[in-house]
Amino acid sequence: MTAARIEARGWGWRHGGRLAWAVDGLDLVVEPGERVLLLGASGSGKSTLLAALAGVLGDDQGEARGELLIDGRRPAPGRAGFVLQDPESQVILPRVADDVAFGPENLGVPIEEIRRRVPAALAEVGLAVPGDASATALSGGQKQRLALAGVLAMAPGLVLLDEPTANLDPEGVEEVRDAVARGVAASGATLVVVEHRVATWQDAVDRVVVLGREGVLADGPSRAVLAAHGPALAAAGVWVPGLSPVVPVPAAPGEGLIRAEGLVVGRGRPVARIGDLGLDGGRLTAVVGPNGAGKTTLGLTLGGLLPPVSGRVGPTAALAAGLRGEPERWRSRDLLTRIAVVFQSPQHQFLTGTVREELGVGLRALKVPEARRRARVDDLLDRLGLAPLAEANPFTLSGGQQRRLSVGSALAAAPRLVVLDEPTFGQDATTWAALVRLLADVVADGTGVLAVTHDPLLAAAAHRVVPVGRAAEVSA
Structure with missing residues (x-):
């Protein structure tokens, strides 16, 4: 041709x-x-x-x-x-x-x-x-x-x-x-x-x-x-070499949230051997490694959506707050204020017909009063640069806008732990900085953030880097 x-x-x-x-x-x-x-x-x-x-x-x-x-x-x-x-x-x-x-x-x-x-x-x-x-x-x-x-x-x-x-x-x-x-x-x-x-x-x-x-x-x-x-x-937001934004993410006092012991993750068969790992509030943890190494599988396992192949993933008393068993056995309503997971593909999580409704899904499920719900949603719309698109269908947004919406929806109900898979993909330099500032704020409030990422700038802002696969050579 x-x-x-x-x-x-x-x-x-x-x-x-x-x-x-x-x-x-x-x-x-x-x-x-x-x-x-x-x-x-x-x-x-x-x-x-x-x-x-x-x-x-x-x-x-x-x-x-x-x-x-x-x-x-x-x-x-x-x-x-x-x-x-x-x-x-x-x-x-x-x-x-x-x-x-x-x-x-x-x-x-x-x-x-x-x-x-x-x-x-x-x-x-x-x-x-x-x-x-x-x-x-x-x-x-x-x-x-x-x-x-x-x-x-x-x-x-x-x-x-x-x-x-x-x-x-x-x-x-x-x-x-x-x-x-x-x-x-x-x-x-x-x-x-x-x-x-x-x-x-x-x-x-x-x-x-x-x-x-x-x-x-x-x-x-x-x-x-x-x-x-x-x-x-x-x-204007273009990633120009040598002019990349820098957003600090200070650590904050926080309680232990998840403790993993002898952890091996996989989907029916072992994919990655992790060993012992803890996630704490007030910290940003980055999971890095090559494609196919098991980073996403690790995130879903720590987020309670996949059982371990072997070993144990257990919530601390601070995270469980009266619930029993491992997170994968908890009801979705119980997870709302404890653990939120954002998938790599944003479209897999959209449930409503407008951006505004999508940001309020978790808050409605928790029966948050309308005035408080609207204030929280309006704040997220503004911070994520989505206010002009409040009434748009989520599926008509650009990829970067969809990613910001999926992260905002997860943060809206103020969970104690947030697991994010590639949270910064599709972002220009301006929206990247806004998104990382939002993550910095939730970390400052004592929330734990686990980010599976190939973004070197986000990994550099993390308080701990967990390598998976060939990235085990990277210092943790």
Whole structure:
């Protein structure tokens, strides 16, 4: 397939039910074979533009104006390879090899060529699992690699990537970036990648385009754009190398909450041997390690959602407050004020039709009076930068906005312990700082926070780092 050309002429898109345009007045040309890094603040419309180019924004989903063209025609499904922000939504078939083969099969690629492409794509993205392995059993980071492999196997003329390295370990970030570079170099495809962190991609692209709500804010070679506009871009929330925010998280007096002894975690079979571990209030603990090492499994086990494979996870008297048994045996209502868990995929936890209602779910279950509930929700809306979206459907938010909403919903009922899986993914520098300040405040109030993370800045702010897998070499 030949490389694609993109042209936008005064293009804009407004999601159904919204007053504000997600993108508006966009004028942009991307020539065939160009490699473009698309930057912008969280909610600036980057993911919306990619979805439009992929042809997955239907007329029944919102309103468009202006023109958006690929090779002179309106975008249509199948003309571009698209890796979504949430890789789980792209797992289609149960076996890894079948999932990678799905795209080429639908394009009518001959079977012998598919057999060649599938292992080559898996090798390019560094997904070292058997072809008959379960696709649904992969970790979040491994699913990102699987989705990328499926796109590369299609050999499209346009490759669209939405935060492709958000949930990957540092080694995986480099592997996937290099795999993308190799894949598009070999095929000659046009590349548009959305990523918040500039340093990862600036040497792998030809051009940086900074998107604002009303069009392009800056456009040109990455180093030239950063040299000319670096401080202004940082002030607008772009992750500019050397200008990253720093938010201290002071420790506070707090009681012991969870004690684990001889802990081995897994899902039916052992995945990681942890040993003895304690979680205390007034502390931020970061769990770090490579993809697939068992970090998420550890978080879910400490959060009471998975039983240990062996060993024991027990609440202290301060956390149990009259309840008996291990946390995995407690009722959901009992967990509300004791342990809150935020999953890696925010959509898996949304229960209501508006952002405001979502933040108030736990408070309503606890029968908090309406005035107090509204005050708490309004405060979270303001602090998380979601006030303009209070009546929006959670499923229409950007990935970064969904993440902030899921964290806010967990914190609303003031639990004693919060377990967060990748709490800062999809954030620009401004929303990252706001989110970490919110975590710092709950820690100051004596809450314990456990964060499973690949974010080095968040890990650096933690009071303790728990390494899992190869990261055991890291000091704890």
